Amino acid sequence: MKMKVALTGNEAVAQAMKQINPDVVAAYPITPQTEIVQFFSSFVANGQVDTEFVTVESEHSAMSATVGASAAGARAMTATSANGLALMWEVLYIAASNRLPIVMPVVNRALSAPINIHCDHSDSMGARDSGWIQLYSENAQEAYDNLIQAVKIAENPKVLLPVMVMMDGFIISHALENLEVIGDEDVKKFVGEYKPDYYLLNVKNPVTFGPLDLQDFYFEHKRQQAEAMENAKEVILEVGKEFGKISGRNYGFFEKYKLDDAEMAVVVMNSAAGTAKDVVDELRAQGKKAGLLKLRVFRPFPHKEIAEALKGVKAIGVMDRAETFSDFGGPMFAPIRAAMYDLNAGNTIVDYIYGLGGRDVVPQDIKKVFEDLEAIVNKGKYDKLVTYLGVRE
Amino acid sequence: MSFNRNFGQGEGRNSAEAVTPDKGWKDLVRGGIIPTAGNAESYKTGDWRSRRPIWNEDKCIHCLMCWRFCPDVAIITDDGKFKEFDYDHCKGCGVCVSVCPTNAIDFVDEDMASDEDKQKNEQV
Numbered sequence: 001m002k003m004k005v006a007l008t009g010n011e012a013v014a015q016a017m018k019q020i021n022p023d024v025v026a027a028y029p030i031t032p033q034t035e036i037v038q039f040f041s042s043f044v045a046n047g048q049v050d051t052e053f054v055t056v057e058s059e060h061s062a063m064s065a066t067v068g069a070s071a072a073g074a075r076a077m078t079a080t081s082a083n084g085l086a087l088m089w090e091v092l093y094i095a096a097s098n099r100l101p102i103v104m105p106v107v108n109r110a111l112s113a114p115i116n117i118h119c120d121h122s123d124s125m126g127a128r129d130s131g132w133i134q135l136y137s138e139n140a141q142e143a144y145d146n147l148i149q150a151v152k153i154a155e156n157p158k159v160l161l162p163v164m165v166m167m168d169g170f171i172i173s174h175a176l177e178n179l180e181v182i183g184d185e186d187v188k189k190f191v192g193e194y195k196p197d198y199y200l201l202n203v204k205n206p207v208t209f210g211p212l213d214l215q216d217f218y219f220e221h222k223r224q225q226a227e228a229m230e231n232a233k234e235v236i237l238e239v240g241k242e243f244g245k246i247s248g249r250n251y252g253f254f255e256k257y258k259l260d261d262a263e264m265a266v267v268v269m270n271s272a273a274g275t276a277k278d279v280v281d282e283l284r285a286q287g288k289k290a291g292l293l294k295l296r297v298f299r300p301f302p303h304k305e306i307a308e309a310l311k312g313v314k315a316i317g318v319m320d321r322a323e324t325f326s327d328f329g330g331p332m333f334a335p336i337r338a339a340m341y342d343l344n345a346g347n348t349i350v351d352y353i354y355g356l357g358g359r360d361v362v363p364q365d366i367k368k369v370f371e372d373l374e375a376i377v378n379k380g381k382y383d384k385l386v387t388y389l390g391v392r393e
Numbered sequence: 394m395s396f397n398r399n400f401g402q403g404e405g406r407n408s409a410e411a412v413t414p415d416k417g418w419k420d421l422v423r424g425g426i427i428p429t430a431g432n433a434e435s436y437k438t439g440d441w442r443s444r445r446p447i448w449n450e451d452k453c454i455h456c457l458m459c460w461r462f463c464p465d466v467a468i469i470t471d472d473g474k475f476k477e478f479d480y481d482h483c484k485g486c487g488v489c490v491s492v493c494p495t496n497a498i499d500f501v502d503e504d505m506a507s508d509e510d511k512q513k514n515e516q517v
């Protein structure tokens with residue numbers, strides 16, 4: 001059963017959580033994520049889910065309680081944004097290293113200071129090496145779809161890693177959108193029942209989680225984690241296909257938009273991809289070979305697949321909604337450039353940092369990027385490696 | 394009355410599954426999870442010891458104060474009587490030496506313990 005509904009991003013995510021019906025949700029409110037937890041707690045209060053809802057005093061506690069619940073054998077979730085995610089920092093690693101399949105929506109918001117509640121990707125990008133799988137969503141539909149798939153990816157025995165699902169704060173989280181939701185029964189069947197092999201509440205076979213792990217074993221456990229992340233690639237594709245069967249929407253590592261014969265292309269994540277597609281259409285109408293790659297899976301990083309998809313593109317503009325303060329562009333730029341290195345295909349790759357702190361990115365901005373890329377195609381070289389797009393000079 | 398060492402014998406207990414440093418990453422349980430209860434027994438902590446308790450049978454009244462106070466389970470008893478130290482696990486803290494009401498336990502530097510002492514107390 002499928003149904004067309006009008007929901008905001010936060011409502012869509014809360015709806016997905018309701019259908020997943022996790023055993024435990026421990027969460028703390030933070031703008032712009034607050035509504036997710038608020039809507040979900042009303043589902044709990046109304047008896048629409050079987051979830052034990054744990055109110056906590058901070059995000060550090062939210063993630064800690066979620067880790068405890070997951071280790072105990074529960075399907076556990078939380079949600080956060082920005083500084084909340086930053087406060088979870090040490091526990092993010094503990095969740096991943098203990099191999100707990102927690103699922104967490106992250107509503108992207110800028111990190112302080114100065115304080116800002118609007119969208120950029122500095123929060124989730126800061127957590128990119130914490131061992132979590134990261135799925136990014138262009139709109140409410142994708143956020144809903146990704147969240148349901150996340151459960152199945154996380155709990156796959158070949159993976160057993162936590163997954164965070166991102167959507168843009170306010171732009172998506174608070175904007176009303178038409179989307180298609182799947183029936184409760186279909187979601188229930190799709191995610192299945194969580195049956196952990198090792199869990200703390202199994203009194204018949206007591207186990208220990210998180211023991212001291214020194215020089216003799218720690219390295220081996222990290223190697224296992226790396227392997228799980230590699231396995232996740234295959235599982236993400238399998239789950240994406242399987243989800244296509246119940247929803248009609250197939251998911252892979254990224255979406256290629258008019259990319260196959262493109263001479264110039266942008267690489268972009270989340271909501272700005274929608275704006276950029278309009279610009280690509282406009283340029284195509286003018287006979288220009290413009291294309292777009294919208295990255296969905298940032299961890300694991302599908303480096304081979306990205307390189308293959310961008311091989312024939314002469315000028316590539318990576319669009320980062322976060323700064324790394326490394327003097328070498330945003331967090332997507334360096335790995336994409338590195339992924340292209342082995343192909344030796346002569347692509348020119350430059351970076352655009354845009355939209356920090358919720359600064360709007362409009363078609364005119366993206367047209368400017370394509371003008372630069374066109375000049376690179378013609379000249380065979382770039383003027384500027386990293387450009388701050390839309391900042392006042 | 395009998396004092397048996399039956400701590401942590403959960404179902405599925407199997408010392409053979411204990412992790413050892415010769416195992417590669419593919420053979421270890423993910424994330425360092427310890428899947429068998431009671432396998433601390435197979436982790437020999439006796440080599441941390443710098444001082445060794447030595448039992449004097451003639452002074453011992455078998456009150457088992459040492460058994461009660463041992464923070465590990467390194468006092469082995471048999472039918473309500475002191476039998477021996479478990480030197481594989483005794484870390485040499487000396488609590489048994491302190492609590493013994495008849496001073497029946499000597500405490501000597503590990504390096505100084507005579508071969509005879511070692512032999513006398515290690516009957517396994």
